[in-house]
Amino acid sequence: MKASAPGKIILFGEHAVVYSRPALAVPVTQVHVDVEVLDSSRPGIWIHAPVIDLHAELASLPSDHPIASVILKLIQLFGISQTPDLEINISSTIPVASGLGSGAAVSVALIRSLSSFLFHPLSDDEINPLVYEIEKLHHGTPSGIDNTVITYNMPVYFIKGQPVETFKTGKPFTIVIGDTGIPALTKESVGDVRLLWLRNTTYFENIFNEIAQISLIARRSIESGKPELLGELMDQNHALLQEMTVSSPELDRLVTAAKNAGALGAKLSGGGRGGNMFALAEQATAESVANALISAGATRTIITEIS
Numbered sequence: 617m618k619a620s621a622p623g624k625i626i627l628f629g630e631h632a633v634v635y636s637r638p639a640l641a642v643p644v645t646q647v648h649v650d651v652e653v654l655d656s657s658r659p660g661i662w663i664h665a666p667v668i669d670l671h672a673e674l675a676s677l678p679s680d681h682p683i684a685s686v687i688l689k690l691i692q693l694f695g696i697s698q699t700p701d702l703e704i705n706i707s708s709t710i711p712v713a714s715g716l717g718s719g720a721a722v723s724v725a726l727i728r729s730l731s732s733f734l735f736h737p738l739s740d741d742e743i744n745p746l747v748y749e750i751e752k753l754h755h756g757t758p759s760g761i762d763n764t765v766i767t768y769n770m771p772v773y774f775i776k777g778q779p780v781e782t783f784k785t786g787k788p789f790t791i792v793i794g795d796t797g798i799p800a801l802t803k804e805s806v807g808d809v810r811l812l813w814l815r816n817t818t819y820f821e822n823i824f825n826e827i828a829q830i831s832l833i834a835r836r837s838i839e840s841g842k843p844e845l846l847g848e849l850m851d852q853n854h855a856l857l858q859e860m861t862v863s864s865p866e867l868d869r870l871v872t873a874a875k876n877a878g879a880l881g882a883k884l885s886g887g888g889r890g891g892n893m894f895a896l897a898e899q900a901t902a903e904s905v906a907n908a909l910i911s912a913g914a915t916r917t918i919i920t921e922i923s
């Protein structure tokens with residue numbers, strides 16, 4: 617039984633979204649996780665995930681291992697006492713710890729394929745809260761945006777704890793994603809922001825309010841077919857993320873390089889401190905923005921159209 621899940625990118629509102637402000641995120645289908653569950657002739661549940669060099673039997677993994685915990689949760693949910701012998705193959709083109717949602721994508725694809733294999737196929741509405749539980753195990757206090765955009769595979773305007781809202785693009789636009797190649801743990805940047813927020817609550821609440829405004833205007837610009845207005849909003853959002861201390865010299869270098877190459881705006885995306893940034897580009901300049909990102913040290917670029 618095969619299933620897959622896309623990557624994602626947060627367009628606006630990361631970090632502020634943890635404090636119940638709105639954020640916008642879209643799936644990135646150029647990168648994905650693919651999972652295949654097969655009957656096995658050897659005893660046990662064997663997991664193969666070559667990208668993280670994992671070839672292990674379920675029982676040999678700690679129960680809080682990201683992949684083991686998904687499998688154990690499903691076995692428990694379905695009340696299975698006699699576990700079948702299985703091979704689970706996981707492959708991924710989403711870089712790990714880079715803000716493109718690799719963890720949530722593994723959970724979504726694994727739940728989809730394993731639940732179908734076990735004759736309990738789950739709907740997106742059932743999968744989403746399960747993935748959120750797994751995200752909590754590994755990220756502390758996630759907002760839930762990653763699991764939502766990846767489970768439903770559609771653009772979302774996300775406010776923590778509120779029903780999922782999607783949005784339409786009035787006119788397609790092109791973004792160029794650039795990877796610093798530096799893995800960064802979202803849990804750490806989210807934890808650091810929390811400490812700063814506790815120390816200086818009014819200051820941080822004001823930043824979050826400004827970001828909430830940006831997300832709101834960005835959504836309107838996208839829906840009304842004026843994506844060119846996003847460039848300025850991206851620059852403003854990036855400056856606020858810098859104030860929150862979650863940018864890094866490498867991210868700033870890529871943002872500047874994209875702008876110098878003609879991008880209309882650029883910002884980091886996700887937890888920050890490393891991982892990915894993206895820039896808004898005209899279709900005609902996207903290629904040169906991507907080249908400029910590589911020259912400035914990006915380890916990989918993805919040009920994607922949001923439509």
Ligand code: PMV
Binds near residue numbers: 626629634714716717
């Ligand atoms: O680093 P990512 O792409 O998983 O995104 C994290 C986004 C944050 O807002 C920083 C945290 C969250 O849980 O929403």
